[in-house]
Amino acid sequence: MKIHPVPVIAIDGPSASGKGTIAQRVANELNYHYLDSGALYRLVALKAMQCHTDLTDQTTLATMATQLDVVFAAGTVRLEGTIVADAIRTEQCGILASKIAAYPPVRDALLSRQHAFRLPPGLVTDGRDMGSVVFPDATLKIFLTASAEVRAERRYKQLKEKGISATIPDLLQDIQKRDARDRNRSVAPLQQNSDARILDTTSLSVIQVLNKVIAWYTEVCASK
Ligand SMILES: Nc1ncnc2c1ncn2[C@@H]1O[C@H](COP(=O)(O)OP(=O)(O)O)[C@@H](O)[C@H]1O
Numbered sequence: 652m653k654i655h656p657v658p659v660i661a662i663d664g665p666s667a668s669g670k671g672t673i674a675q676r677v678a679n680e681l682n683y684h685y686l687d688s689g690a691l692y693r694l695v696a697l698k699a700m701q702c703h704t705d706l707t708d709q710t711t712l713a714t715m716a717t718q719l720d721v722v723f724a725a726g727t728v729r730l731e732g733t734i735v736a737d738a739i740r741t742e743q744c745g746i747l748a749s750k751i752a753a754y755p756p757v758r759d760a761l762l763s764r765q766h767a768f769r770l771p772p773g774l775v776t777d778g779r780d781m782g783s784v785v786f787p788d789a790t791l792k793i794f795l796t797a798s799a800e801v802r803a804e805r806r807y808k809q810l811k812e813k814g815i816s817a818t819i820p821d822l823l824q825d826i827q828k829r830d831a832r833d834r835n836r837s838v839a840p841l842q843q844n845s846d847a848r849i850l851d852t853t854s855l856s857v858i859q860v861l862n863k864v865i866a867w868y869t870e871v872c873a874s875k
């Protein structure tokens with residue numbers, strides 16, 4: 652197999668395990684590019700909500716995914732020129748993203764967009780299938796997880812800081828439903844693959860997780 656010159660660190664895992672936070676911090680540390688693949692599914696979901704699209708119409712949703720006018724720049728995301736960084740973070744958008752992410756035509760439509768983020772000097776990316784499907788040749792693959800209870804608490808604090816009201820029992824239920832849907836779909840399901848290193852962050856701080864990922868990456872690079 653031809654070796655791709657641009658290294659990728661792929662971080663997959665369930666909702667609120669800390670993927671985005673860690674992937675972004677690792678990217679900053681290494682001066683690498685960052686791809687939040689979940690944001691792409693959330694953007695399709697937001698656009699579909701705005702257009703009152705039939706959410707079972709896979710063909711229309713896939714066309715929407717192909718034509719999505721999105722710009723990730725200056726730490727924010729724009730959909731057709733409008734900043735939607737907070738609009739895509741709602742639980743409603745996350746749930747809808749998880750539903751439409753089960754459609755193979757939508758996943759196919761987003762594949763080349765994700766590959767386009769692989770630019771020198773390197774890419775750190777997070778999602779559900781980064782190491783298994785989108786970047787199977789990633790230099791380092793991590794499965795980041797934490798107990799559902801801790802994830803619900805983390806999400807609760809995160810939403811509260813943004814002024815979004817929620818309750819821990821509701822968030823726990825959403826997380827468990829989303830985990831089940833993301834794990835049980837037929838295409839690119841969320842799973843712990845044997846070539847990924849598992850990192851359970853239930854009782855680890857952000858800094859501890861960050862240090863572990865950087866240590867693993869240093870180790871992998873040194874062994875090449
Ligand atoms: N190891 C950790 N310890 C405590 N809080 C964390 C940890 N990792 C992430 N968080 C916090 O949990 C929340 C959810 O993290 P996020 O990165 O959005 O998760 P994901 O991308 O997996 O959905 C954020 O507010 C983040 O700061």
Ligand SMILES: Nc1ccn([C@H]2C[C@H](O)[C@@H](COP(=O)(O)OP(=O)(O)O)O2)c(=O)n1
Nearest residue numbers: 666667688689690692748749752778779780
């Ligand atoms: N690579 C990806 C990324 C996200 N998805 C789907 C499944 C997820 O429930 C939704 C939203 O993903 P996102 O990573 O933004 O969600 P969390 O921040 O983990 O709650 O999109 C996917 O199927 N494949």
